[in-house]
Amino acid sequence: MIQRNANFGDRTYFVLISFFILTLEVFILKFIYPYPSFLFDSYFYLNNAISNGGNCVWPPGYSWFIRICGLITHNDLFLLMMQYYAYGAGALYFYFTLQKFLSLSKFVKGFIYVLLFINPVHLYLTNFIASDILFLGLTFIWFAQLTRLLFKVDLNLLIAHTIIIILCLSVRNQAMLYPIFSIGSIIFFKTPIKQKLIGIPIIILAVFTYIQFISYQTEKAIGFRKYNITSGWQLANNMLLAYTLAPIKKEVNYPPGFKPLNNYVNKFPLTLKGKTKIFNTPMMAGIFILNYSFSPLAQYAVDHNPSDLHSMSPYKYIGIGKANVDDLYKSYAVYLIKNYPGIYLNYYLIPNICQFLCPNVECLNKYNVETNVINGEAKVWFGYLNDYIQYPNIKPEHAFNNFDILFFISGIIFILLVIFYYARKDLIKQDPAFSKVLPLIIFFLALNFAFMVLAAPVVLRYLLLNQFFFFTCAAIITQAICNRKNRNEPLN
Structure with a gap:
């Protein structure tokens, strides 16, 4: 009991420090960019928030999030802070999940922490009035839950996992992969048939109900009973x-x-x-x-x-x-x-x-799509006095110009290290838990690759989770290789 309380105290301290870092990062961000960055999609989200679902072009989840924040204040800083905190909560849950099940060195833990919480791409993305950073946080929760289900299927966790799937679907259509992936994974998990027979129908029923609900809302708003109008x-x-x-x-x-x-x-x-x-x-x-x-x-x-x-x-x-x-x-x-x-x-x-x-960096290197003009929806919702915003004197966003090359290099390193990992059976034996998680990651990356190539715009902000997995898996496999060398054992 004493040890459990101590661990709880350490974790609480860790969470508080993490949210302090997130808060500090947002204030630094706002010092550089006094105003949010608006995309073409931003005005649809704001219009949906203002009209409570009047256009149905994009999934409604992010507009719901804007409306919920608006119950407290329409201040733009508050909205950006809340969406970064939501991301941070998902990232912490994912971090604790990896820490619980995988054998990670202090260096790898620190590396993963930096990727999650001191990442300039994630921070910069927070300044967008867009669903990206919120969706990334929800996706971290979804994958962390799936990782936990891999080791132990629990009915309460299955219900929570289903709720997160619905939240992901409400934020971005890309999440249509998630119930498919979750069901496929649960089928292949080594879990009792009874758990599978309960868990899979719960997910299917919830997704079906959500699709019918959104189709009804679309029909009520624009007269067409469709789930996805694009x-x-x-x-x-x-x-x-x-x-x-x-x-x-x-x-x-x-x-x-x-x-x-x-x-x-x-x-x-x-x-x-x-x-x-x-x-x-x-x-x-x-x-x-x-x-x-x-x-x-x-x-x-x-x-x-x-x-x-x-x-x-x-x-x-x-x-x-x-x-x-x-x-x-x-x-x-x-x-x-x-x-x-x-x-x-x-x-x-x-x-x-x-x-x-080598995905296009798209809007990542362009603050407010390189204009200081904003549409009326932003002016109405945030209470701006003018239809233009202050453009920053410095332009650190140009640092993202070469992030497409970084994505390519990290992907190649990931592929080579995974091949090397499976070619060396002694590496697999070092951390049996990672040998179970890695196929889950590979399966997700393969399915996401197919979806992005066939049915979505291929841009870097849609592939940040892929890049995170590239770096994280590369670090864990490198740790296994170094551990072998430190023990002076040959790589057989």
Whole structure:
């Protein structure tokens, strides 16, 4: 009992010190950047918070978070502080989980702690009015729970794990992987059948209920019963990126339902004169096709939406516009992929895989997308007096310019060390717990790779967990190698 209380006291002290560090970091951040950084997505989140779910373009979780913080104050510093604290709570839970189950040296513990709590990327990301840092914190909790379930399946933990899955789904669509991954992992865990028969249905039922709830909320807001009103847009974007760049003769005899849309698509290359810089990378091209007003998807959506929609809120109008054509875009994209698989492979998949290996830093090196102008939603919610913000005199964000190269190098080191680790059975025996966790990490990275390449923009801020795993696993495997050498035992 005395030892337990002592450990509890040490851990409480550790938590307080960690949150003090987080607080200090935020104040340093605000000294450099007096105002938050706003993205295109930021205004949808703020509009959803103001209207309580009026556009349904993005998952509602982050807007809910903004509204909850707004019950106390609309001060921007408070919101940023709360989302960094939420991240910190998830990171601490993950850190304690690794500490509990893995045999880590003091150096590796310190290295992981620095990655989690003194990481300039995570701190800088906190300044965005966006879901990224909150989602990263929730993901750390989700993976930590899964790690604990790997060693012992507990019904209470399974219920808590299900709740975290729903919270992750509410914040970002990328989390659709999480219930699939969790169910697949629980199936292969060495746990009693009874626990599996209870745990898996709980997750399935909860996810199904959540999807139905969001679909109902979407129908109530914009008149379309859909869970995700942008999935067809994303798929069409991916295929059109390949289809419009490929040197082929476009098919003439399309199914009648696709011909109007295809007329827009065939005119698309003509609109690119003077805009070729947009296609420097697949990511930039994808943003263009999805969002720019002169892209074929945007033009078709505007021309085929009822004219009376223009009188409503622009964000709700965009939501209805996207939902109105989403199913058509999905069917059109599937048709093109089936008929032009080689083009899809050569002009989208392979370039996107290359993009994944060295992801674009995107907005990380651009404060407020390099403008001092903000939209009305930010002015209304945060109570700003002007529609412009103070731009910082110094620009430390430019330090992120080469973080894509760092991601590539860390990924290569991770792959080489994992191969070496499995080639040396004596390393596996050093820490049996890590030998169980590592396949879980590899499985997650592989599934995330497939999702990002096939269905999401490949940008660095979406891959920070991957990079964390690269560094962490590399440090743990290096520790095992060093321990072997220190004992003067050959690596057999």
